[in-house]
Amino acid sequence: EAGVAQSPRYKIIEKRQSVAFWCNPISGHATLYWYQQILGQGPKLLIQFQNNGVVDDSQLPKDRFSAERLKGVDSTLKIQPAKLEDSAVYLCASSLGDWANSDQPQHFGDGTRLSIL
Amino acid sequence: GIQVEQSPPDLILQEGANSTLRCNFSDSVNNLQWFHQNPWGQLINLFYIPSGTKQNGRLSATTVATERYSLLYISSSQTTDSGVYFCAVVRYSTLTFGKGTMLLVSP
Numbered sequence: 001e002a003g004v005a006q007s008p009r010y011k012i013i014e015k016r017q018s019v020a021f022w023c024n025p026i027s028g029h030a031t032l033y034w035y036q037q038i039l040g041q042g043p044k045l046l047i048q049f050q051n052n053g054v055v056d057d058s059q060l061p062k063d064r065f066s067a068e069r070l071k072g073v074d075s076t077l078k079i080q081p082a083k084l085e086d087s088a089v090y091l092c093a094s095s096l097g098d099w100a101n102s103d104q105p106q107h108f109g110d111g112t113r114l115s116i117l
Numbered sequence: 118g119i120q121v122e123q124s125p126p127d128l129i130l131q132e133g134a135n136s137t138l139r140c141n142f143s144d145s146v147n148n149l150q151w152f153h154q155n156p157w158g159q160l161i162n163l164f165y166i167p168s169g170t171k172q173n174g175r176l177s178a179t180t181v182a183t184e185r186y187s188l189l190y191i192s193s194s195q196t197t198d199s200g201v202y203f204c205a206v207v208r209y210s211t212l213t214f215g216k217g218t219m220l221l222v223s224p
Contacts, residue, residue, distance in 0.1 A: 042121075042203050042214030043160070056210050089158065103165040111158055 004109035012115045018080040025094030035091040121215035138189040140204030148207035155200040
């Protein structure tokens with residue numbers, strides 16, 4: 001089966017600019033996650049979707065970050081405006097069910113490496 | 118929020134050696150998983166193990182939920198085991214990763 005697809009792989013922007021990331025989960029996976037991984041740290045969950053509804057966005061900086069999953073398939077994550085501390089790898093993952101309450105494994109994409117100048 | 122501490126932070130092994138990685142968490146959890154992030158950044162699930170013991174080839178894991186820790190055992194390590202090992206826990210609906218253990222296995 002095809003894995004989780006993310007684009008772009010790399011992005012370099014200046015602070016205060018906007019950027020968007022795209023994720024295509026594995027076909028049939030209801031749950032989609034966006035993580036931020038800063039160098040040297042573990043991933044931090046930004047937002048979790050179940051189909052096209054938000055399950056958890058408690059750690060999403062809503063003043064500058066937004067995410068949507070229209071039609072419950074693809075998802076986009078946007079940052080506007082970007083700050084220097086947003087430099088990180090942004091990982092998308094998907095799973096059949098909600099792994100928090102089951103043993104459904106998460107499948108991760110290769111991530112988007114964002115550098116803010 | 119819940120605290121997740123992993124130890125050791127770094128580990129260097131010779132190929133063929135065994136190792137034990139530890140994950141301590143500060144409160145009861147609904148779920149615990151171990152992940153491996155390879156040197157190219159790809160994250161792979163290893164174990165879903167909120168309690169008990171599981172084995173998969175050279176890897177095994179044990180979680181003692183009442184004492185709030187989990188252990189990941191790697192036997193007969195290989196260079197392909199290199200990377201960062203993360204423990205992640207879920208308490209209610211909040212998911213928290215530890216900072217990871219960076220493992221380097223040299224030939």
